[in-house]
Structure formats: structure tokens, C-alpha cells
Amino acid sequence: MANQPVSALVCAGVSKRFSGKYAVREVDLSVEQGTVHALVGENGAGKSTLLGMISGRVANDEGTISVFGQELRVANPRDARHHGLVVVYQELTMVPALTAVQNVFLGQLSSKLGVTSDASMTERFLGLCQEFDVHIRPDVPVRDLSISQQQIVEIMRGVQANGRILMLDEPSAALAESEREVLYRILDKLKERGTTIVFVSHNLDEVLKLSDHITVMRDSQVVDSGPRSKWDKRSIVRAMVGKDAEIVRREGRPTLGDTAVEISGLNLHGGLHDINVTARHGEIIGLWGLVGSGRTTFFRSLFGLIPKAVGKLSLGGQEVAWPRSVREAISHGIVMVPESRRAALVMGMDSKNNYWIGRKPPIPFLISPKRENPLAAQDTKFFGFNTKRMHEPVRNLSGGNQQKVLLAKWAGRLPKVFLVDEPTRGIDVGAKVEVLESLTRLAADGAAIIVTSSELEEVLAVSDRLLVFSHGRIVHELDTAKSEYTVEEIMKFGFGESEEIA
Amino acid sequence: MNDSKKPVAALSNDSTVSDGTTARGRHLINFTSKYAMFGVLVVLIIVATMLYPTFLNPANLGNILTQNSAVGLIAIGMTFVIISGGFDLSVGATYALGATLYAGLTIQTGSVFIAGVGALLAGVIVGTLNGLIVSRLNVNPFVATLGTSSIIGGIAYIYSGSSPFIVNDNPAFQDLALTRILGVPLPIWILVTAFVVSAFLLAKTNFGRNIYAVGGNFEAAWLTGLRVKGLRSSVYILTGGLAALAGMMDASRLGVGQADVGAAMALNAIAIVVVGGTSLLGGEGAIWRSAVGLLILATLTNVFYSLNVSQHWQLIAKGVIVVAAVAVDAIVRARSRN
Numbered sequence: 082m083a084n085q086p087v088s089a090l091v092c093a094g095v096s097k098r099f100s101g102k103y104a105v106r107e108v109d110l111s112v113e114q115g116t117v118h119a120l121v122g123e124n125g126a127g128k129s130t131l132l133g134m135i136s137g138r139v140a141n142d143e144g145t146i147s148v149f150g151q152e153l154r155v156a157n158p159r160d161a162r163h164h165g166l167v168v169v170y171q172e173l174t175m176v177p178a179l180t181a182v183q184n185v186f187l188g189q190l191s192s193k194l195g196v197t198s199d200a201s202m203t204e205r206f207l208g209l210c211q212e213f214d215v216h217i218r219p220d221v222p223v224r225d226l227s228i229s230q231q232q233i234v235e236i237m238r239g240v241q242a243n244g245r246i247l248m249l250d251e252p253s254a255a256l257a258e259s260e261r262e263v264l265y266r267i268l269d270k271l272k273e274r275g276t277t278i279v280f281v282s283h284n285l286d287e288v289l290k291l292s293d294h295i296t297v298m299r300d301s302q303v304v305d306s307g308p309r310s311k312w313d314k315r316s317i318v319r320a321m322v323g324k325d326a327e328i329v330r331r332e333g334r335p336t337l338g339d340t341a342v343e344i345s346g347l348n349l350h351g352g353l354h355d356i357n358v359t360a361r362h363g364e365i366i367g368l369w370g371l372v373g374s375g376r377t378t379f380f381r382s383l384f385g386l387i388p389k390a391v392g393k394l395s396l397g398g399q400e401v402a403w404p405r406s407v408r409e410a411i412s413h414g415i416v417m418v419p420e421s422r423r424a425a426l427v428m429g430m431d432s433k434n435n436y437w438i439g440r441k442p443p444i445p446f447l448i449s450p451k452r453e454n455p456l457a458a459q460d461t462k463f464f465g466f467n468t469k470r471m472h473e474p475v476r477n478l479s480g481g482n483q484q485k486v487l488l489a490k491w492a493g494r495l496p497k498v499f500l501v502d503e504p505t506r507g508i509d510v511g512a513k514v515e516v517l518e519s520l521t522r523l524a525a526d527g528a529a530i531i532v533t534s535s536e537l538e539e540v541l542a543v544s545d546r547l548l549v550f551s552h553g554r555i556v557h558e559l560d561t562a563k564s565e566y567t568v569e570e571i572m573k574f575g576f577g578e579s580e581e582i583a
Numbered sequence: 584m585n586d587s588k589k590p591v592a593a594l595s596n597d598s599t600v601s602d603g604t605t606a607r608g609r610h611l612i613n614f615t616s617k618y619a620m621f622g623v624l625v626v627l628i629i630v631a632t633m634l635y636p637t638f639l640n641p642a643n644l645g646n647i648l649t650q651n652s653a654v655g656l657i658a659i660g661m662t663f664v665i666i667s668g669g670f671d672l673s674v675g676a677t678y679a680l681g682a683t684l685y686a687g688l689t690i691q692t693g694s695v696f697i698a699g700v701g702a703l704l705a706g707v708i709v710g711t712l713n714g715l716i717v718s719r720l721n722v723n724p725f726v727a728t729l730g731t732s733s734i735i736g737g738i739a740y741i742y743s744g745s746s747p748f749i750v751n752d753n754p755a756f757q758d759l760a761l762t763r764i765l766g767v768p769l770p771i772w773i774l775v776t777a778f779v780v781s782a783f784l785l786a787k788t789n790f791g792r793n794i795y796a797v798g799g800n801f802e803a804a805w806l807t808g809l810r811v812k813g814l815r816s817s818v819y820i821l822t823g824g825l826a827a828l829a830g831m832m833d834a835s836r837l838g839v840g841q842a843d844v845g846a847a848m849a850l851n852a853i854a855i856v857v858v859g860g861t862s863l864l865g866g867e868g869a870i871w872r873s874a875v876g877l878l879i880l881a882t883l884t885n886v887f888y889s890l891n892v893s894q895h896w897q898l899i900a901k902g903v904i905v906v907a908a909v910a911v912d913a914i915v916r917a918r919s920r921n
Contacts, residue, residue: 408808412808417806424802424806426800427796439809
């Protein structure tokens with residue numbers, strides 16, 4: 082302990098470009114052995130890509146990554162693992178049908194000298210359980226374990242495989258409050274053992290509680306890095322957002338029409354608590370909250386994807402039954418552009434046909450290019466789509482163009498309520514501007530739009546009213562035209578706390 | 584630039600940035616891979632003609648088509664199923680059921696018409712059953728149709744008492760196969776009509792588009808509000824009907840309906856579909872591709888026979904061709920992804 086601090090992990094000038102655009106730019110990072118290092122930043126700041134490069138899942142274009150002084154081979158997960166790097170991703174990577182013991186020892190069964198008996202593996206496993214002070218049944222298939230237990234099994238596997246550096250991507254995002262405590266305890270134990278821990282998290286309380294060192298990323302770069310003592314919640318948020326973060330507001334107030342949709346008393350057991358939302362024609366409502374705050378669940382229940390949700394819904398002043406299926410929602414005039422384009426577009430089909438599937442064709446039963454092409458062109462053009470590429474499979478299009486096709490597909494139905502989930506995820510800046518600008522034009526034409534995004538500035542820029550979600554509730558509502566709050570303050574609402582801040 | 588209305592438009596013009604290939608290069612690759620199978624067919628026909636000039640005789644061509652009209656009909660249904668993201672291994676058993684019922688009911692009722700309706704109805708019922716199992720119970724289509732295949736086969740055996748129904752006192756029974764219109768046998772008319780109608784259905788109608796959508800991205804089709812369960816079922820119903828009709832045609836040609844035929848039908852139909860270039864992954868393909876696939880395999884079989892290649896070697900060759908066709912598809916896909 083009295084020795085010089087040893088660097089467990091060093092990134093030097095690491096960069097990654099995706100189609101010419103930097104996802105991570107010249108990042109230098111040094112993690113001392115036996116410390117807990119937190120990586121924070123907004124979505125799209127480059128944290129996950131950086132983690133991917135360290136673990137060998139993503140190839141770095143420039144720079145080097147070394148573990149205990151030894152340079153890792155580029156894009157070679159086996160090499161990273163060999164040097165003691167263990168990554169626990171958000172989606173766990175276990176074999177669901179095998180037991181906890183079998184998963185922990187997966188891939189190492191034959192690497193031991195002599196025969197590894199079930200009994201000795203179970204004994205080791207129980208030893209680990211005791212050390213971590215958890216109770217996990219060794220003989221149950223992991224698919225029957227809770228998410229938190231599965232995560233612990235995954236961590237155990239890393240420990241068992243001589244993991245010296247443990248990296249965790251949003252380890253607590255899927256966990257309940259009490260389960261988080263267990264996770265924190267285990268991380269403490271690991272730290273005592275001398276394991277180096279690097280984790281990505283959106284939960285600032287957790288970051289401040291657990292880490293010895295905090296690195297903040299913004300716009301693909303490391304903007305600040307320092308020991309825990311240097312940070313408080315306010316300074317982290319400021320570094321994440323950027324001091325000069327300016328809210329680009331929607332220009333001019335639109336003239337609002339009648340109430341288009343009124344949702345009241347929406348409840349979903351364990352997900353949503355008494356959600357009330359009203360939107361008028363011409364209005365854009367923004368929803369913001371962290372991952373797991375309930376904003377996506379709200380969308381999904383309104384689009385009929387969660388039949389268990391209960392609430393009152395009235396459209397244009399008329400009460401209707403809460404949609405229990407996608408078809409019901411659509412027939413009510415509620416449409417949703419989901420956050421994943423992959424789930425919403427038929428990739429092998431061209432834009433024009435993607436636009437038309439699910440809609441009544443202009444000539445019953447038949448496909449009539451003459452009648453269909455102009456409408457598809459008109460609506461996709463509204464969103465800035467380059468209509469020359471209308472007859473190419475959407476697979477060949479950029480994310481931005483795909484998003485425009487998707488927006489046009491749903492907007493073209495003239496919905497009563499237009500739900501848009503993450504409209505600009507993974508698209509370039511130019512397309513981003515076009516998409517947001519076209520949403521405001523759509524509202525100006527009288528649509529009622531509800532937008533949600535994990536990027537606060539974006540929601541603020543495009544919406545008239547902002548609803549902040551936290552833990553399944555709307556914790557704050559504000560008029561974006563009146564700048565009562567700064568970005569930092571709004572973020573704090575989302576992090577689930579009110580005024581008291583260090 | 585002339586259209587200065589949209590200042591940001593330039594940013595979206597990313598056609599060549601992302602993948603490095605030019606649009607023209609891409610079109611060329613698309614064109615070649617799209618029509619490559621036509622080239623194979625032409626080469627095969629030239630080879631056949633050189634080996635034995637009688638290949639192109641109308642009589643020989645008529646024979647080839649008549650012999651392959653049953654499997655051709657089944658391949659049409661299979662094309663629908665595969666494009667919708669499914670798979671149907673029960674076509675052989677349904678084919679046998681159609682043949683058995685057509686012959687058996689003809690003997691029992693004396694009416695070819697009633698027998699025909701009965702056999703077709705049975706095919707449709709089998710298809711409906713397949714569709715329900717796949718779309719409502721969410722059983723993997725491979726397993727579902729393998730299971731129904733065994734059930735149908737058993738029923739056909741029980742119904743026929745394991746012996747063939749030989750129809751020798753009702754000349755109308757053979758009309759389906761032997762009638763000629765303008766000198767062309769009826770099965771060829773049926774086959775050609777089925778190809779034309781189904782090509783239209785798949786390529787030119789909203790129903791066809793929905794089938795592509797369901798097979799290309801089931802989740803997207805569902806989120807778009809399509810009746811995904813009904814769509815998935817419909818292709819099995821169509822295939823069941825076509826397989827029964829195919830069985831009827833062959834029973835009529837031979838004057839016999841029996842339960843122990845059709846074992847190779849599923850593989851042959853799948854071979855036709857994949858050789859034509861329809862992807863087993865679903866969502867992509869076309870009826871005309873299966874027409875080309877049918878002609879390729881039919882020509883090849885004819886060449887084998889003329890060269891006196893034994894049945895056993897033909898089996899081996901067919902297996903190799905199916906695996907190779909799917910492998911080529913996989914390789915082309917992996918390439919185009921990069």
C-alpha cells in the first residue's frame with residue numbers, strides 16, 4: 082500500500098470515428114490500481130464507446146490502451162480478458178438455461194488442472210457468495226434469478242476469471258433501491274480485495290458515494306477529471322452540460338387550438354403513478370427524465386403496448402377507452418415513432434413502401450406507384466428527406482434519413498396525437514436540426530406532439546411545455562418560454578431531488 | 584445551388600459518404616446479383632442443347648413442365664411462406680393427402696368434382712392449422728409444420744388403409760392431368776396461371792407488401808398496426824391449398840392416389856425457392872425468382888436423366904445445390920453489410 086500508485090488502466094490519445102464523425106476524441110484516462118473510477122456524461126457523450134474500446138469490442142482508430150503497463154491489442158476482447166479486464170454490460174451475457182455455478186465457471190471448466198468436479202465448483206461458488214454476503218441458489222437456472230442476482234453472478238464470473246479490472250456499464254439502472262445497496266456492498270468488497278473498478282452511471286448520488294475519481298465526458302471528449310474531493314453534484318452537472326450550454330428555444334409562441342388529448346390518472350403498477358398530461362393542437366410537449374424514469378413507459382402505455390396500464394383518455398373532448406393494443410391506439414389516432422429505428426422500419430424495403438405499410442392504399446387492395454409515390458414524396462420531403470433515394474432499401478440510408486422516413490410515415494396519417502421517442506438519437510447534427518425544425522412546423526400545422534428525449538437541451542429547444550419524469554411520476558412541469566430554471570436545475574429535478582443541494 | 588429554400592439540405596446529402604461506393608457501382612452490383620440466376624439458366628439451357636439437341640423440342644419441354652407442375656405449385660406457396668419469415672415442411676404430406684383424398688373420394692362418391700372440392704378443402708384446413716399453430720401458439724414454424732406433417736401423413740395412411748386408391752372406372756379422374764387446351768396440357772396452364780396470379784399478388788398488391796413487411800421486420804409490421812397474425816397464417820393456408828392441388832394433379836396423371844408419396848416435396852420446393860435467390864431470412868425475394876429456380880432445377884434434372892445419372896447421385900447433387908445456394912446468399916449478405 083505504501084508503494085507508488087500503479088496505473089491499472091491507461092488510455093492515451095484514444096479516438097474513434099463513426100463514418101467520419103468522432104464518437105470519442107483523443108481521450109486520455111488513467112485509473113489507479115485499487116480505486117473506483119466513475120465515468121459520467123450525457124447520453125451520446127462517448128462513454129459507452131470508450132468502454133467498448135477498452136474491452137476490445139470496438140476498434141480504436143487512434144491511441145493506445147494499456148493494462149498494467151501492457152498495451153492491449155486493438156479490438157481483441159480475448160486479449161483484454163486475458164489481461165484481467167472484465168466488463169459487465171447492461172444486457173447481461175449469461176447462458177440463461179445454465180445454473181449460477183455453471184455460468185460462473187463457464188469457459189474455465191477444462192482450463193483447470195485435473196478434473197473439476199461439480200462439488201468443488203459449488204463449494205467455490207458458495208465461498209464467493211459468503212464473501213459477498215449474498216444468497217444465491219447454486220442449482221437454479223440463471224433465467225429464474227432476479228436481475229440483480231444475475232448481475233452478481235456475472236460479477237462473480239469476472240472475479241473467478243481473475244478479473245483485476247472490473248468495468249460496469251450502468252450497473253444500477255435496472256435495480257431497485259434495496260438491490261442497489263447489495264451491489265454497492267459487493268463493489269466495496271471487491272475494492273478491499275484490490276480490484277480496480279471503472280463504472281459508467283447516470284446516478285450522481287451513486288457516483289459521489291462510490292468513486293475515488295470522477296471523469297466527465299461531453300461531446301466525445303473528456304472535459305474534466307479529478308479526485309472525488311474535488312466534485313459535488315453541482316460541479317458534475319455543470320461539467321456534463323457545459324458552462325456555455327445555452328437553451329435554444331422554440332421561436333415565437335404558436336397559437337394553440339383546442340385540447341387534443343387529455344390523459345388523467347394513468348397508473349401502472351410499479352411503473353407509473355398518477356400521470357396527467359394534456360396537449361392542445363399546435364402544442365409540443367416535451368418529456369424528460371433519466372433512463373428508467375417512466376417517460377418511455379408512458380409512451381408505450383399510450384400506444385397500447387402495455388395493456389395493464391389504467392387511465393382515462395379523452396381525445397378532442399371525447400372520452401375513449403384506454404388503448405389495449407397497437408391497432409386500437411392507431412384507430413384512435415395515436416401514433417408513435419419508437420426510439421429504435423431498427424424496430425420500426427423494414428430495412429430491406431424502400432422508403433416509399435415503408436411509408437405505405439399499414440395504411441389504406443389509395444386504390445383498394447392494389448399498389449399503385451402513380452398514386453402512392455407523390456404522397457410519400459410530399460410527406461418525406463416535409464421532414465427534409467432526399468426523395469431521390471426514395472426507392473432504395475432503407476438499409477442503405479443514413480440514420481438521419483431513416484428517421485425522416487419514419488416521421489413522415491406516421492405524420493402522414495394526420496394523427497390526433499403524435500408521440501415521438503428519441504427523435505434524434507444517433508443522427509448527425511445537420512439532420513438533427515432538420516428533424517427538430519420539421520416537428521415545430523408540424524405543430525404549427527395543428528398537430529399535438531409529445532416528444533421525449535434523454536437530451537434535455539433538445540427537449541427544451543423543441544417543446545412549449547416540459548414535463549420532468551422521475552421514478553414514474555411527473556415531478557415538475559414548466560413553461561419553456563419562461564426561463565425560470567437553468568439546465569442544471571432542471572437536471573436536478575430529474576435526478577430525483579428538490580431544492581436541497583450541496 | 585438553385586434550391587436555396589433549405590439551407591440545411593446539403594447536410595443530408597450523404598449518399599456517398601457513409602459507405603464509399605458510388606451509386607452507380609452499387610446499382611451495378613445490385614443488377615448483377617439480381618439477375619445472376621437468369622445467366623445460370625441460360626448457360627444450363629445451352630449446355631443441355633449441346634448435349635442433346637432434342638432438348639428444345641416442344642415435346643420435351645412439355646414433358647419437363649408437366650412433370651414439374653406439381654412441385655412448381657408447391658414452390659409458389661413456399662415462396663410466400665419464406666418471404667413472410669416462415670417455413671413449411673408439411674407440404675409433402677399435404678400433397679399426399681390431396682392425392683389420396685382426390686382418388687379415394689372419386690371412388691367413394693363417383694364425382695370428380697366433389698372429390699376435388701374435398702381434397703382442396705383438406706389442404707386449406709391443413710394450412711389453417713399450420714397458420715394457427717405458428718401465429719397464435721408461437722411455435723417455431725419448422726417444428727410446427729414438421730409436427731403437422733406427421734399428423735397429416737398418419738391421417739392419409741389411415742384413410743387409405745395403407746393401400747393405393749386406383750381409379751380405373753372413372754375416366755373423368757384423369758381429365759385434370761390429361762386435358763389439353765390449345766395443345767398444352769392443363770397442368771401447365773394451371774402452373775403458369777398460378778405463377779402469374781401469385782406474382783401479381785405479391786408484387787402489386789397491398790397484401791403482398793404486407794407479407795414482405797411481416798417477413799422483413801415482424802416487430803415493425805406489428806407496430807405499424809398490421810394484422811400480423813392473420814398475415815402470417817394466410818401464407819400457410821395458400822400453401823396448403825396449392826399442395827393439395829398439386830397432389831390432385833399428380834394423382835390424376837397417374838390414375839392413382841396414395842399416401843406414401845411426396846417425401847421429397849418439401850426439400851424440392853425449398854430448393855427451387857432458394858436457388859431462385861429468395862432469402863431464407865424472410866422479407867426479400869420474388870415469385871419470378873422461384874420461376875427461374877424451377878426452370879433451373881427442372882432443366883438440370885432433365886440433363887441428369889439424359890446423361891443417365893443415377894437417382895442417388897441426383898439426390899446428392901440436389902442437396903449440394905440447396906446448401907450452396909443458401910451459403911452464397913449468406914456470403915453476399917455479409918459482403919453487402921460492409
